[in-house]
Amino acid sequence: MSHRYLPVTEKDKKEMLEAIGVSDISELFSDIPESVRFESELNIKPAKDEYSLLRELNKIASKNITSTTHSSFLGAGVYDHYIPSVVDSIISRSEFYTAYTPYQPEVSQGELQAIFEFQTLISELTGLPVANSSMYDGPTAFAEGATMAAGTTRKKRIVISESVHPQSLEVVKTYCAGQNIEVVVAPLDGTKTDLTKLDELVNEDTGAVLVQYPNFFGTIEDLEEIERIAHKHKGLFVVNSNPLALSLLTPPGEFGADIVTGDTQVFGIPAQFGGPHCGYFAATKKLMRRMPGRLVGQTTDDEGRRGFVLTLQAREQHIRREKATSNICSNQALNALASSIAMSALGKRGAIEMAEANIQKAHYAKEAFKAAGFKVLGDVNFNEFVVKLNKDVTEINDELYDSGFIGGYDLGLSFDEYRNHMLVAVTELRTKAEIDEFVERLGEYNG
Amino acid sequence: MARKDASPLIFERSIADRFAYSLPPVDVETKDINSLLDDKFIRKTKAELPEISELDLIRHYTELSNKNWGIDTGFYPLGSCTMKYNPKINEKVARIDGFATSHPLQNEKAIQGSLEIVHDLQESLKEITGMDEISLQSAAGAQGEWTALMMIKAYHEANGDHNRTKVIVPDSAHGTNPASATVAGFDTVTVKSNEKGLVDIEDLKRVVGDDTAAIMLTNPNTLGLFEKDILEIRDIVHEAGGKLYYDGANLNAIMSKVRPGDMGFDAVHLNLHKTFTGPHGGGGPGSGPIGVKADLAKFLPKPLIIKEGDTFKLDYDLPQSIGRVKPYFGNFGIYLRAYTYIRTMGPDGLKKVSEDAVLNANYIMRRLEGTYELPFDQHCKHEFVLSGSKQKKQGARTLDVAKRLLDYSFHPPTIYFPLNVEEALMIEPTETESKETLDNFIDAMLNIAKEVEEDLDLVLEAPHNTVIGRLDETQAARKPVLRFEREDIIEEKK
Numbered sequence: 001m002s003h004r005y006l007p008v009t010e011k012d013k014k015e016m017l018e019a020i021g022v023s024d025i026s027e028l029f030s031d032i033p034e035s036v037r038f039e040s041e042l043n044i045k046p047a048k049d050e051y052s053l054l055r056e057l058n059k060i061a062s063k064n065i066t067s068t069t070h071s072s073f074l075g076a077g078v079y080d081h082y083i084p085s086v087v088d089s090i091i092s093r094s095e096f097y098t099a100y101t102p103y104q105p106e107v108s109q110g111e112l113q114a115i116f117e118f119q120t121l122i123s124e125l126t127g128l129p130v131a132n133s134s135m136y137d138g139p140t141a142f143a144e145g146a147t148m149a150a151g152t153t154r155k156k157r158i159v160i161s162e163s164v165h166p167q168s169l170e171v172v173k174t175y176c177a178g179q180n181i182e183v184v185v186a187p188l189d190g191t192k193t194d195l196t197k198l199d200e201l202v203n204e205d206t207g208a209v210l211v212q213y214p215n216f217f218g219t220i221e222d223l224e225e226i227e228r229i230a231h232k233h234k235g236l237f238v239v240n241s242n243p244l245a246l247s248l249l250t251p252p253g254e255f256g257a258d259i260v261t262g263d264t265q266v267f268g269i270p271a272q273f274g275g276p277h278c279g280y281f282a283a284t285k286k287l288m289r290r291m292p293g294r295l296v297g298q299t300t301d302d303e304g305r306r307g308f309v310l311t312l313q314a315r316e317q318h319i320r321r322e323k324a325t326s327n328i329c330s331n332q333a334l335n336a337l338a339s340s341i342a343m344s345a346l347g348k349r350g351a352i353e354m355a356e357a358n359i360q361k362a363h364y365a366k367e368a369f370k371a372a373g374f375k376v377l378g379d380v381n382f383n384e385f386v387v388k389l390n391k392d393v394t395e396i397n398d399e400l401y402d403s404g405f406i407g408g409y410d411l412g413l414s415f416d417e418y419r420n421h422m423l424v425a426v427t428e429l430r431t432k433a434e435i436d437e438f439v440e441r442l443g444e445y446n447g
Numbered sequence: 448m449a450r451k452d453a454s455p456l457i458f459e460r461s462i463a464d465r466f467a468y469s470l471p472p473v474d475v476e477t478k479d480i481n482s483l484l485d486d487k488f489i490r491k492t493k494a495e496l497p498e499i500s501e502l503d504l505i506r507h508y509t510e511l512s513n514k515n516w517g518i519d520t521g522f523y524p525l526g527s528c529t530m531k532y533n534p535k536i537n538e539k540v541a542r543i544d545g546f547a548t549s550h551p552l553q554n555e556k557a558i559q560g561s562l563e564i565v566h567d568l569q570e571s572l573k574e575i576t577g578m579d580e581i582s583l584q585s586a587a588g589a590q591g592e593w594t595a596l597m598m599i600k601a602y603h604e605a606n607g608d609h610n611r612t613k614v615i616v617p618d619s620a621h622g623t624n625p626a627s628a629t630v631a632g633f634d635t636v637t638v639k640s641n642e643k644g645l646v647d648i649e650d651l652k653r654v655v656g657d658d659t660a661a662i663m664l665t666n667p668n669t670l671g672l673f674e675k676d677i678l679e680i681r682d683i684v685h686e687a688g689g690k691l692y693y694d695g696a697n698l699n700a701i702m703s704k705v706r707p708g709d710m711g712f713d714a715v716h717l718n719l720h721k722t723f724t725g726p727h728g729g730g731g732p733g734s735g736p737i738g739v740k741a742d743l744a745k746f747l748p749k750p751l752i753i754k755e756g757d758t759f760k761l762d763y764d765l766p767q768s769i770g771r772v773k774p775y776f777g778n779f780g781i782y783l784r785a786y787t788y789i790r791t792m793g794p795d796g797l798k799k800v801s802e803d804a805v806l807n808a809n810y811i812m813r814r815l816e817g818t819y820e821l822p823f824d825q826h827c828k829h830e831f832v833l834s835g836s837k838q839k840k841q842g843a844r845t846l847d848v849a850k851r852l853l854d855y856s857f858h859p860p861t862i863y864f865p866l867n868v869e870e871a872l873m874i875e876p877t878e879t880e881s882k883e884t885l886d887n888f889i890d891a892m893l894n895i896a897k898e899v900e901e902d903l904d905l906v907l908e909a910p911h912n913t914v915i916g917r918l919d920e921t922q923a924a925r926k927p928v929l930r931f932e933r934e935d936i937i938e939e940k941k
């Protein structure tokens with residue numbers, strides 16, 4: 001054996017080559033044209049032993065400033081939340097994490113049932129009857145909502161609010177460009193969608209109206225009003241939503257949303273430098289057969305036992321190929337499992353308690369900023385809000401690192417009109433002392 | 448294993464007032480929630496999340512895990528999926544706090560460690576694929592395909608070449624290839640395979656033209672066969688003005704043997720969750736980096752991660768970029784595993800990986816040919832495809848053979864794919880399996896062939912030893928039940 005992962009010994013190799021009927025391994029590669037064979041050695045670093053590699057990687061990791069080393073007031077789509085210890089314990093079971101997609105249901109009931117439970121949890125939170133087994137992330141799920149709506153309504157124009165996550169907007173634009181769907185952006189009114197302008201922009205040709213709830217600025221959009229605008233001309237209403245907030249807020253499904261998407265990172269998934277997180281996709285019954293991604297359905301075996309299978313696969317790429325409703329194949333199953341475990345650990349009561357703690361602490365922080373003389377934008381918020389500063393936010397954040405804080409998102413990076421504005425996130429993990437000190441430090445650096 | 452009762456759903460285990468969490472105290476002054484939120488935004492019916500104690504939660508999922516099959520459970524020769532060992536050091540690295548709790552939207556100075564990994568992995572993948580630039584952003588193979596096709600589209604459009612509306616895909620291609628072409632706004636044209644299982648050159652000449660945007664090829668193809676005419680294919684497509692796209696989900700056979708870039712491919716995606724040991728997680732997450740030649744580089748998704756001196760930076764200065772395809776920087780957690788793997792193997796190790804993967808596949812293939820029909824009799828690469836046509840004539844379909852394998856404690860191969868082989872059984876052993884495991888699998892396959900002849904019902908009624916029997920998929924699709932409904936709700940609806 002030459003490597004601990006490679007069990008073939010020289011003796012094995014000899015026997016196997018003999019059984020194959022060749023004398024040298026190179027014969028198995030003889031169909032590669034000689035002129036393009038790679039004959040030299042790959043110019044990558046030499047192999048390292050387990051201990052030394054771990055040490056090296058730990059050292060690289062220690063160059064990062066993280067929510068472990070600092071107290072973080074940064075969210076903007078990726079949040080520092082409580083992760084129950086049970087989550088990592090269960091997703092570390094290799095029966096889950098070393099399995100492929102459950103193609104053989106008789107030996108995949110564990111995964112299939114876990115997905116069925118995930119679908120139920122998402123359905124409960126969003127207020128829509130059908131949820132799939134996961135998408136790559138919130139923004140790509142949102143983008144697939146846009147293209148699916150345009151496809152269903154056969155109207156190649158969507159209107160999206162500028163108050164969505166700027167990276168969601170970018171991803172939606174890229175997906176729509178591929179399918180020649182026109183993307184119209186409805187402008188902001190402060191930290192919310194300008195409803196008058198939105199109303200003007202939505203017309204007969206509009207396949208969908210897309211908003212985020214709570215929006216990128218942490219503000220709660222008026223879904224009642226937007227639903228009316230979205231449906232006025234028979235377009236679909238697509239809402240991207242933080243599922244933690246939905247344990248407390250009226251779900252978009254109850255406001256008449258046709259498609260609800262989002263990211264379950266808030267439930268049990270660490271930041272991991274932005275991924276893997278976990279997109280979700282929920283829709284009305286009517287749209288079920290046009291949904292992207294895998295769906296798990298309940299059925300019975302030959303003796304009447306309840307069991308679960310992948311179902312309605314006639315939508316998917318491996319059956320429908322170029323006519324599939326989406327090209328998605330691998331999804332984020334393990335992250336969906338992590339979120340299911342976190343949602344179940346919190347349960348009916350804990351999810352609400354956690355969401356309320358976010359609102360309460362964010363509200364406290366907002367008042368503390370006001371009391372310290374800062375201008376705070378936005379009215380009704382979930383766990384994020386906007387603070388106006390006198391200086392460049394990125395520069396202030398550099399100084400905050402030295403005091404042990406990760407400051408909020410520099411809105412000037414995404415919105416010209418919000419230069420020197422910080423998007424502050426306050427989750428249930430921040431203590432009163434941390435909030436007070438953060439406000440104080442920001443006051444100092446702000447001058 | 449033997450039949451077991453269905454496990455209760457977690458909702459059926461729910462008992463009011465139980466819980467499994469411990470939140471930090473709300474140590475700030477609180478307000479009545481009704482004063483913070485407009486009444487119409489306060490949820491009136493609570494979401495029915497389960498209520499369960501911590502131990503019961505653990506037992507629920509442990510019970511489910513015991514009804515699941517992973518690589519650590521046993522042999523998993525699922526063709527096209529590269530179910531190789533998922534090293535444990537990788538999991539440890541992914542959980543280092545400095546990586547796991549790194550936020551993507553910080554100032555560059557706060558994310559130097561994460562950017563270093565991204566950058567170094569890009570460099571390694573450039574070398575392994577022979578491409579000029581790499582973007583790691585795409586979340587999985589399918590998204591990588593679509594990303595690169597969007598770039599190819601942008602390339603042709605930038606050249607004023609607006610009529611290149613078609614993407615050529617072999618009949619043996621993976622389903623995501625044509626689906627990604629559609630999502631990128633192209634029409635798909637199929638090119639036939641010849642009697643050797645390779646792209647039919649004459650048919651290719653027939654379908655290629657000035658409307659060709661690209662051809663998507665997997666090489667070795669999904670039959671596990673190396674497209675030995677690749678240079679001729681390259682010339683035909685390039686001469687017509689099209690680009691060559693490489694579906695690198697099957698890279699496991701050719702590392703350090705031949706590089707897509709050297710074969711003339713213009714764009715490639717890799718599945719880090721296959722060749723580079725990202726665990727499949729029961730369906731994901733994956734990671735589908737793309738590599739491109741220099742002339743496509745200006746269309747890469749934003750941002751690029753570059754190195755200046757000793758500092759790692761984000762480069763947004765890409766005016767012709769197709770835009771962003773994924774938030775933040777892609778599935779970083781999978782990069783950590785792939786990077787750790789590459790560093791664990793080194794250049795010699797990766798070469799040996801491909802050699803052993805090919806050795807193992809050819810060994811099984813030769814021992815099973817004859818008993819099962821081998822439609823294409825040539826050396827395979829990391830996988831091969833058998834046909835169950837002989838067994839079908841004797842009354843057992845490939846599905847039955849697959850189900851019977853479960854009784855022998857093997858995960859079945861990929862079945863009924865690729866589509867151009869009747870009753871296909873697609874077998875990919877990978878390099879991390881020992882000869883004893885292969886021999887046991889071979890014995891099981893040979894035994895099953897005998898059972899088909901001697902005791903057909905045993906095979907048709909399989910699996911016998913699994914926790915559950917064959918499931919009624921027709922019923923599942925006809926009246927879809929896609930979520931749990933509480934009894935009382937079901938009652939109300941009646």
Ligand SMILES: Cc1ncc(COP(=O)(O)O)c(C=O)c1O
Pocket residue numbers: 328329330527528587588589590621623624665669694696697718733734735
């Ligand atoms: C040959 C081939 N191409 C593409 C894909 C798609 O990759 P993914 O599932 O990561 O989207 C796969 C795997 O499913 C594959 O085997």
